[in-house]
Amino acid sequence: MNSAKRLLLPIFFGLALLGMWEVLVAVYEVPPYILPSPADIGKSLWVDGASLLAALAVTLQVTLAALVLACVTGVGIAVLLVQSKALERMLFPYAVFLQVTPIVTIAPFIIIWVDNIFVVLLILAWMAAVFPIISNTLLGLKSADRNLHDLFTLYGANRSQVLRRLLIPTALPYFLGGLRISGGLALIGTVVAEMVAGTSGESSGLASRLLEASYRLELARALACFVLLSITGYGIYAFLNWISYRLLRSWHESALDDPSTA
Amino acid sequence: MTQSPQHQLLTLRDVAKTFGTGTEALAPTTFSLKESEFVSLVGPSGCGKSTLLRIIAGLVPQTAGDVAVNDPKIGFVFQEPTLMPWATVIENVQLPFHLTSKPEGQAADHAKTVLELVGLADFANAYPRELSGGMRMRVSIARALIGEPTLLLLDEPFAALDEFNRAQLNEDLLRLWEEQKWSAIFVTHSIREAVFLANRVLVMSPRPGRIISDIEVPFDYPRKDALRNDHAYSDLCASISQQLASSMHESAL
Incomplete structure (x- = not known):
């Protein structure tokens, strides 16, 4: 299958679904406050576009900041945990708690303790995103070839040389795998946090707009928000996938094919 | 045999290894290696050949005995290529x-x-x-x-290669050795490979390994592929094979 065909296939499928939706809404005369037609949603995207994109920018800012923070802290924690078995046993269970506790249940406390709404959202999105990076990077750091490790020992390598030249390159593909999961989770975390924190006004993100529109039964606009968020999520994934491909293509098995298949 | 001590590159005296689990991997082993000597180490699987090599490299500590290495510049070749893929x-x-x-x-x-x-x-x-x-x-x-090593340790480096590549690499390794004259300890399962390469073949018993014979290989260098068809070569291989088989038979009793 050539690349044009590969791209067209899902697009045709999507268009066919939208067409069916349009027709069904028209035939059964469904009112727009129950289910707006794709054309209504498109119109809302066009009319409210500027204000929705501004809201998207707010959401994206939190998402990306949380993702960067998750990378830095996640890798840092993994490097710390790999230093000693005892340290890992002591701290890893808490990383698991971080992951399995629904952030909705922690949100009220963070909102009480922290004034700045941006920081509140950042903390919650970070909590959603950090675990896959910790756990994958840790697995990667522990996956170094035993014989290579012996070779480093033989030539008297110090800890930092082992880390820099052996453990980190070994862990890179694992880290990137975690990063791709965390990219989606950071967006989900931001959206959930926005909804729970109930931000409003000028600086509100796209998720608060979605909630607000649905309260007013402006379903076309709510769905327009939903569409933008979905596209953003896909965009983040595609971007991280591309980064991963660029970093690994010269040597790693996972990057031997072109990235558009993923 | 009289050798002046400064020509000994490596001396092992009663070196033994028992793992933490109590398994005896290597029975007390004594041998020495001269400068520029090529020694092959053959023995059945699990007899402690690799352990011996790792002890000499300083990668694992022995539980008894002494290892004395003169000016230890060691190069190690593993069974796998062990390269960094990135x-x-x-x-x-x-x-x-x-x-x-x-x-x-x-x-x-x-x-x-x-x-x-x-x-x-x-x-x-x-x-x-x-x-x-x-x-x-x-x-x-x-x-x-x-690193211009003085001692090259090779742990079954060609075991995973096909026959043709293996023969080719055997000859290439010998050519490098004749040019550079490092000492080598070459661990292998293949008696024919061991004899083809080495000045001396050390034969080890099944676990716990110890050296049961130390055989001089009389053929001149440079050795070429023709040696593999030589009768004296085949006879020597057969006699080593015999010794190995009888030691395995003994340990099975």
Whole structure:
């Protein structure tokens, strides 16, 4: 299958679904406050576009900041945990708690303790995103070839040389795998946090707009928000996938094919 | 045999290894290696050949006995090529220099030289996955040679290669040895390979391993492929094979 065909296939499928939706809404005369037609949603995207994109920018800012923070802290924690078995046993269970506790249940406390709404959202999105990076990077750091490790020992390598030249390159593909999961989770975390924190006004993100529109039964606009968020999520994934491909293509098995298949 | 002590590169005295689990991996072993000597170590699986090699390299501590190495500059070649997949061939070969913090320019020059020696000068910028198994093993040998070792330890390096590659690499290894005259301990399952390469063949018993015979190999270097069809060569291989078989039979009783 050539690349044009590969791209067209899902697009045709999507268009066919939208067409069916349009027709069904028209035939059964469904009112727009129950289910707006794709054309209504498109119109809302066009009319409210500027204000929705501004809201998207707010959401994206939190998402990306949380993702960067998750990378830095996640890798840092993994490097710390790999230093000693005892340290890992002591701290890893808490990383698991971080992951399995629904952030909705922690949100009220963070909102009480922290004034700045941006920081509140950042903390919650970070909590959603950090675990896959910790756990994958840790697995990667522990996956170094035993014989290579012996070779480093033989030539008297110090800890930092082992880390820099052996453990980190070994862990890179694992880290990137975690990063791709965390990219989606950071967006989900931001959206959930926005909804729970109930931000409003000028600086509100796209998720608060979605909630607000649905309260007013402006379903076309709510769905327009939903569409933008979905596209953003896909965009983040595609971007991280591309980064991963660029970093690994010269040597790693996972990057031997072109990235558009993923 | 009388040897002046300064010509002994390596001396092992009653070196033994018992694992933490109580398994005796290596029974007390004594032997010595002269400068520029090529010794093969043969023995059944699990007899402690690899353990012995790792003790000599200082990678695992022995539980008894002494290892004395004169000026230990050790190169190690593993059973697998053990290359860094994220690094190019030349970066892999330079690793020992990078780890011992030698100047960058010097590393590049030396790396080119050793790559030429193993016939891979044109592949300096290739990644390991682009190479065949035999070529990867050559990179591994180049990496072991870059630090100009006095002692090369090889742990069944050609076991995973096909017959043709193996014969070719045997000859190439001997050529490098004749040029550079490091000492070598070559661990192998193959008696024919052991005899083809070495000045001396040490035969080990089944676990816990000990050296049951120490055999001089009388053939002159340079040794060529024709040696493999020589009667004296075949006879020597057969006699070693016999010894190995009887030691395994004994241990089975």
